[in-house]
Amino acid sequence: MTAVEIVEVSPRDGLQNEKRVLSTADKVALIDSAVAAGTRRIEVASFVHPKRVPQMADAEDLCAALPRKMSATTIGLVLNRRGAERALATRVDELGAVACASDGFGMANQGRTAEQTVDDAIEVMDMARAAGRCTQVTISVAFGCPFDGEVAVERVVALARRLAQAQPREIAFGDTIGVATPAHVTSLVSALRLAVPGIPLRMHFHDTRGTAIANAWASLQAGVRVLDASIGGCGGCPYAPGASGNVATEDLLYMLGRTGFSTGIDLELTKQAVPWLEARIGRELPGRQAKVARFPA
Amino acid sequence: MTAVEIVEVSPRDGLQNEKRVLSTADKVALIDSAVAAGTRRIEVASFVHPKRVPQMADAEDLCAALPRKMSATTIGLVLNRRGAERALATRVDELGAVACASDGFGMANQGRTAEQTVDDAIEVMDMARAAGRCTQVTISVAFGCPFDGEVAVERVVALARRLAQAQPREIAFGDTIGVATPAHVTSLVSALRLAVPGIPLRMHFHDTRGTAIANAWASLQAGVRVLDASIGGCGGCPYAPGASGNVATEDLLYMLGRTGFSTGIDLELTKQAVPWLEARIGRELPGRQAKVARFPA
Numbered sequence: 001m002t003a004v005e006i007v008e009v010s011p012r013d014g015l016q017n018e019k020r021v022l023s024t025a026d027k028v029a030l031i032d033s034a035v036a037a038g039t040r041r042i043e044v045a046s047f048v049h050p051k052r053v054p055q056m057a058d059a060e061d062l063c064a065a066l067p068r069k070m071s072a073t074t075i076g077l078v079l080n081r082r083g084a085e086r087a088l089a090t091r092v093d094e095l096g097a098v099a100c101a102s103d104g105f106g107m108a109n110q111g112r113t114a115e116q117t118v119d120d121a122i123e124v125m126d127m128a129r130a131a132g133r134c135t136q137v138t139i140s141v142a143f144g145c146p147f148d149g150e151v152a153v154e155r156v157v158a159l160a161r162r163l164a165q166a167q168p169r170e171i172a173f174g175d176t177i178g179v180a181t182p183a184h185v186t187s188l189v190s191a192l193r194l195a196v197p198g199i200p201l202r203m204h205f206h207d208t209r210g211t212a213i214a215n216a217w218a219s220l221q222a223g224v225r226v227l228d229a230s231i232g233g234c235g236g237c238p239y240a241p242g243a244s245g246n247v248a249t250e251d252l253l254y255m256l257g258r259t260g261f262s263t264g265i266d267l268e269l270t271k272q273a274v275p276w277l278e279a280r281i282g283r284e285l286p287g288r289q290a291k292v293a294r295f296p297a
Numbered sequence: 298m299t300a301v302e303i304v305e306v307s308p309r310d311g312l313q314n315e316k317r318v319l320s321t322a323d324k325v326a327l328i329d330s331a332v333a334a335g336t337r338r339i340e341v342a343s344f345v346h347p348k349r350v351p352q353m354a355d356a357e358d359l360c361a362a363l364p365r366k367m368s369a370t371t372i373g374l375v376l377n378r379r380g381a382e383r384a385l386a387t388r389v390d391e392l393g394a395v396a397c398a399s400d401g402f403g404m405a406n407q408g409r410t411a412e413q414t415v416d417d418a419i420e421v422m423d424m425a426r427a428a429g430r431c432t433q434v435t436i437s438v439a440f441g442c443p444f445d446g447e448v449a450v451e452r453v454v455a456l457a458r459r460l461a462q463a464q465p466r467e468i469a470f471g472d473t474i475g476v477a478t479p480a481h482v483t484s485l486v487s488a489l490r491l492a493v494p495g496i497p498l499r500m501h502f503h504d505t506r507g508t509a510i511a512n513a514w515a516s517l518q519a520g521v522r523v524l525d526a527s528i529g530g531c532g533g534c535p536y537a538p539g540a541s542g543n544v545a546t547e548d549l550l551y552m553l554g555r556t557g558f559s560t561g562i563d564l565e566l567t568k569q570a571v572p573w574l575e576a577r578i579g580r581e582l583p584g585r586q587a588k589v590a591r592f593p594a
Binding site: 150184214258289 | 441446447474475476478479480504505506507508511513515541545548551552556557585589592593594
């Protein structure tokens with residue numbers, strides 16, 4: 001069995017895009033249930049300005065509320081120096097830096113061009129490393145931008161090359177608005193293999209256009225072994241109202257399990273978290289596994 | 298550009314699994330809109346007992362109501378001799394026979410074992426050929442059965458071998474309950490290539506577990522060039538209440554279009570049919586393209 005690591009992102013990317021703000025205690029309970037199901041790496045918070053993302057305003061409190069000894073690595077998302085300072089003042093294990101693949105998204109999201117977001121991400125990773133923390137980086141809108149449209153593979157590869165110099169533990173590629181297709185994934189991954197050999201690649205798919213599982217499959221076929229997912233497929237996309245969120249952890253687990261990949265995460269336990277989460281956020285979630293019969297029974 | 302043929306199945310498999318029964322006039326309008334969008338092959342009705350499937354009770358009326366000269370081939374689904382007699386009395390271009398891969402499903406659906414459904418399908422195809430009509434066959438529950446669970450690739454291949462002797466124009470493989478995964482698709486198709494060389498393969502996926510687009514992608518990678526789909530992803534699964542229906546035509550078109558496959562079907566025109574269909578069947582459909590921004594703009 002080939003091992004695949006699923007990074008659970010529901011507490012961050014999921015909840016960040018839900019209208020209803022969960023209490024810190026509920027977030028801890030969500031993280032607990034993911035870890036109890038077998039999750040070994042989990043994005044718990046984003047250290048951004050609470051006015052911009054009120055769902056993440058309790059980042060410090062949440063990190064303080066988590067058990068000191070967890071069987072999972074915690075990740076805090078960080079956009080810049082200020083965020084890194086805040087994250088480093090907590091016990092979060094790993095700093096996830098962010099760069100944008102397009103100027104349009106970078107300006108809208110961070111007031112920075114794509115190249116400037118790379119500067120910021122390198123600064124964040126340098127700070128993390130200097131503080132003895134693990135660090136990695138996500139390139140967002142790597143498959144398309146809601147403002148600039150197409151994002152060329154060559155552009156993403158060039159940004160990845162620059163980021164690789166800061167020695168991240170891995171580089172992630174975010175399909176932030178859910179426009180990627182499997183062939184696009186294959187092209188990007190094969191170009192990255194040549195450009196940044198030896199650096200593990202992680203993929204982050206949104207299911208906005210129903211292609212997330214297909215993109216995950218194409219990633220696996222291309223040798224990617226780390227995938228982001230969120231319980232229930234919670235979340236959404238700020239640029240596509242009503243859209244699905246991240247690929248649902250339980251749906252990904254179904255495909256992986258039936259295909260002979262091992263994740264260490266229990267599908268049935270993950271499914272059990274879905275109705276609990278639906279009750280907290282007040283809406284039905286798009287993930288399928290919690291709604292259908294177990295197969296095989 | 299490689300050509301892929303999409304067989305539109307919303308008038309049959311889609312509507313058959315919707316609670317609300319559409320009028321014959323509305324069915325004609327649905328077929329018209331699919332053909333206007335570029336569909337060249339469309340499953341219009343099923344010649345089954347009206348008590349079992351009241352949604353298809355107007356099969357003869359519908360066939361009579363369609364224009365004599367259409368730019369699309371019409372398919373009528375037929376389970377047995379009686380169905381074939383009814384279909385041959387209409388102007389439907391092509392008879393789609395059906396065999397079941399499992400005894401459990403065959404008995405529940407047709408009161409016949411798997412091997413007996415193959416006998417029936419061969420009889421149907423022989424009748425069609427004798428009458429000068431085109432014919433093909435679908436093997437249902439080819440990836441798993443709600444009663445018998447796992448369905449072995451070897452079993453499906455053995456049934457396909459028998460069916461191939463009746464010289465169908467193609468053999469289709471139905472993931473009736475939506476349990477297939479891409480690796481399963483790859484295994485089945487590669488086994489079929491050896492077992493029934495030269496016979497075109499068609500794939501029919503339900504999105505019950507969110508894997509339909511991934512399975513379509515795996516099919517394309519394995520060389521399959523004919524895929525079933527239904528506008529809006531309408532339909533469902535009689536064995537999974539509330540489940541999604543067939544893979545949505547417009548979502549498949551998005552992936553195909555972005556990947557450089559040509560279908561001759563216009564994505565924007567297909568999307569326009571979705572809200573119309575939603576109004577007719579009285580519920581929101583699962584297809585994504587009609588809900589999200591066009592990409593690229």
